[in-house]
Amino acid sequence: MTTSILRRRNKGFALIEILVALVIFAIGLLGTASLQLASLRSSQFTTQAAIATQLARDYAEIVQMLPSAAISASEGTSAFSAVDTSINGPGTVTDCKGSGASCTKPQLAAYMLNEWMARVSTELPGGRAKVCRDSTPKDASGAREGLYHWGCDDQGDMLMIKLGWVARSDKTDKTMQAVADDNRPRIVLTVFGNQKDFTD
Numbered sequence: 001m002t003t004s005i006l007r008r009r010n011k012g013f014a015l016i017e018i019l020v021a022l023v024i025f026a027i028g029l030l031g032t033a034s035l036q037l038a039s040l041r042s043s044q045f046t047t048q049a050a051i052a053t054q055l056a057r058d059y060a061e062i063v064q065m066l067p068s069a070a071i072s073a074s075e076g077t078s079a080f081s082a083v084d085t086s087i088n089g090p091g092t093v094t095d096c097k098g099s100g101a102s103c104t105k106p107q108l109a110a111y112m113l114n115e116w117m118a119r120v121s122t123e124l125p126g127g128r129a130k131v132c133r134d135s136t137p138k139d140a141s142g143a144r145e146g147l148y149h150w151g152c153d154d155q156g157d158m159l160m161i162k163l164g165w166v167a168r169s170d171k172t173d174k175t176m177q178a179v180a181d182d183n184r185p186r187i188v189l190t191v192f193g194n195q196k197d198f199t200d
Helices: 002-065 105-123 174-182
Strands: 129-131 159-164 186-190
Touching: 002 105, 002 174, 002 186, 105 129
Parallel strands: none
Antiparallel strands: 129 159, 159 186
16 A cells, blocks of 8 residues: 555656756756847958948949049049938849950949849848948937938038848847847948048
8 A cells, every 4th residue: 555655756756857857958948049049140240341342342342443533524523422221222224244345444343233232232231321421320419429420411521321230139139129120221431432532
């Protein structure tokens, strides 16, 4: 009789131990899943930032190859210093690709800019690019002080490339949430082309 009762109690304890182990295991899995999700978001942002940085470098090479003085009589006001893919996206231009193509410098500039804008829209999710002269690329005051903005004042000697895209961000990261909510640039870089072209 006593042995039978002990066996039943042991079975009960074994069941409780299994349930406790399952709960602990489930909590561990939730923690691991959360860590994996954060890691994926970080990896995604890093990849997109690398693509955006490469796009900015490619734009700088275009500016080096065709300084604005070669395609415009007015320094600092050529097609290279006034690009906004949200207003004027890729369009139809003269095809300057291949050894048989015969293009003027303005046509070549338009072709290269068109190709670059097409890459922005295809390589970055919801990608937007703006290139302009801007002496104050960040908000100087207010709730978003220190964050980059899309607006440009067309002043100063520096040509800025502002790139933005749609990306998921951690809800606890208030800065990135503000960038996402306000539709602000995620990366802003300065182009060092022909310095003569970017002066007032």
